[in-house]
Amino acid sequence: MLGQNQIFAAPLAGISDKPFRQMVRFFAPDAALVTEMISCHSLVGRHKNCLRNFDDYSDEGLIGAQIFGAVPELMADAAKIIEAQGAKWVDINMGCPVPKVATRSGAGAFLMRDHKLAEKIIYSVVRAVKIPVSIKTRLGWDAEHRDWADLVRIAADNGVRWAALHGRTRSQLYTGAATHPDVHDAPIPIIANGDIKTCADVQEMQKLGYAGVMIGRAIYGRPWLLGELSGVATRPENIGAVVMRHLDLVLEYYGAKAGIPMFRKHLAWYSAGMPNSGDFRIKINQISDEKSLKQEILQFWGCVDAI
Ligand SMILES: Cc1cc2nc3c(=O)[nH]c(=O)nc-3n(C[C@H](O)[C@H](O)[C@H](O)COP(=O)(O)O)c2cc1C
Incomplete structure (x- = not known):
């Protein structure tokens, strides 16, 4: 290795x-x-x-x-x-x-x-x-x-x-x-x-x-x-928490106006292959405010504990 x-x-x-x-x-x-x-x-x-x-x-x-x-x-x-x-x-x-x-x-x-x-x-x-x-x-x-x-x-x-x-x-x-x-x-x-x-x-x-x-x-x-x-991590159980953390970093770096549209591709990748991911993508592509986006993420991945 x-x-x-x-x-x-x-x-x-x-x-x-x-x-x-x-x-x-x-x-x-x-x-x-x-x-x-x-x-x-x-x-x-x-x-x-x-x-x-x-x-x-x-x-x-x-x-x-x-x-x-x-x-x-x-x-x-x-x-x-x-x-x-x-x-x-x-x-x-x-x-x-x-x-x-x-x-x-x-x-x-x-x-x-x-x-x-x-x-x-x-x-x-x-x-x-x-x-x-x-x-x-x-x-x-x-x-x-x-x-x-x-x-x-x-x-x-x-x-x-x-x-x-x-x-x-x-x-x-x-x-x-x-x-x-x-x-x-x-x-x-x-x-x-x-x-x-x-x-x-x-x-x-x-x-x-x-x-x-x-x-x-x-x-x-x-x-x-x-x-x-490299054998130092495994796939996390709680992907929703990974997504939320990534989103917070994006918001901090770019702000919501530039950050949310930019984050959509990551959401598509994180959700790929999961049940209802097509509907989720359609929804999030229409959202441009932080609160609604976070609600959709919570709903899609269920409870999101911190990683
Ligand atoms: C969307 C995208 C952006 C890329 N941007 C860069 C870049 O900024 N600099 C670079 O040297 N290569 C860039 N590449 C090439 C990748 O670094 C890499 O060489 C290529 O994707 C092949 O590796 P992979 O088969 O593991 O993806 C980019 C590739 C893609 C698909």
Whole structure:
């Protein structure tokens, strides 16, 4: 079994915000968490409408903040801000395929096509901070260009400490089964990512030489999963209490106006597969005040004792 610090929560834009990370942390006190991606432009520009630009990481334990961008100097400045905010490491996004990031701004997955630019960014970020720097990337751009090992070599030569490898190409986006190459020969530790859900998956990755695993979508509606996989938590009996705690953290962070609409997807995941979950979803999608939402949650999950 892997130690908690070898089990990572993947960066998930729109999901792994501070309230969600606090939930994951509750069940896995020493797991390695990564923030959702943060634009270096937004971070350095101190854009006020983006709350995560101002997250204080000093109370979050083992946490890395992920930045994305295509301008080496800005990425270096962003990394310095992340370090000052208390992150334990900086992760560089080299795998995001969404057009806004990868094609229009030349960041994310685009860096798998432009290793020279990737190297410049890595070089600048590594020199800007004292905390470790990691990268997160994919197998390659498409089936004909599965050159992750070249990018990992460049990263290693420039001082990157480890890499998370999503076992899909950019052109696969998030579909099709992830495939995980053997990484025994990699020059730095590699963290396996893609379709990892169970202890058996974790063991499989260890056999292939991975130093750890990174869990993405399997954590939806299951913030206890990292704790479960590392043997320090079990699925809680009282899911209603988990939901209520998560909601309170969301309300505290975003306020009701922004927080309640944002929380609906979590409610859908928490309730998935339960009797009457379809009706519950329809109801909560029409609620925008805290009191009514809490009443619906109480009614759906029954008595909610504190966790
Ligand atoms: C909704 C969503 C948001 C994501 N956001 C990010 C992100 O901010 N940064 C990043 O590097 N990857 C991001 N990813 C990719 C995941 O971190 C992960 O690599 C991918 O989901 C594969 O892992 P999984 O099969 O365990 O989900 C995102 C994926 C999804 C589905």
